[in-house]
Amino acid sequence: MLPQGDDADARVEGWFRRDLAIAWGRPVGGAEQIAHLVRKGGRLLAHGSDFGAIMNALPVNAKTIAEGVALGS
Numbered sequence: 001m002l003p004q005g006d007d008a009d010a011r012v013e014g015w016f017r018r019d020l021a022i023a024w025g026r027p028v029g030g031a032e033q034i035a036h037l038v039r040k041g042g043r044l045l046a047h048g049s050d051f052g053a054i055m056n057a058l059p060v061n062a063k064t065i066a067e068g069v070a071l072g073s
Contacts, residue, residue: 013041 012024025044028034034045 010040 012026023043025037025042025046027046028037029047034047037045
């Protein structure tokens with residue numbers, strides 16, 4: 001069985017940081033997870049995604065285009 005949660009983080013930290021002396025991390029969902037992993041020595045933390053960026057940008061871009069069309073009319 002694969003380790004889960006804090007047990008998995010501890011194993012990864014041990015393998016990479018202590019044994020191999022390289023940075024480690026994983027995807028994170030928010031500031032609390034980021035802080036938790038930084039305290040444990042995590043440095044390669046992935047937050048967000050292409051899909052999330054597109055979904056957040058679409059309303060802004062649509063508003064800008066609508067404003068530009070209205071100004072040009």
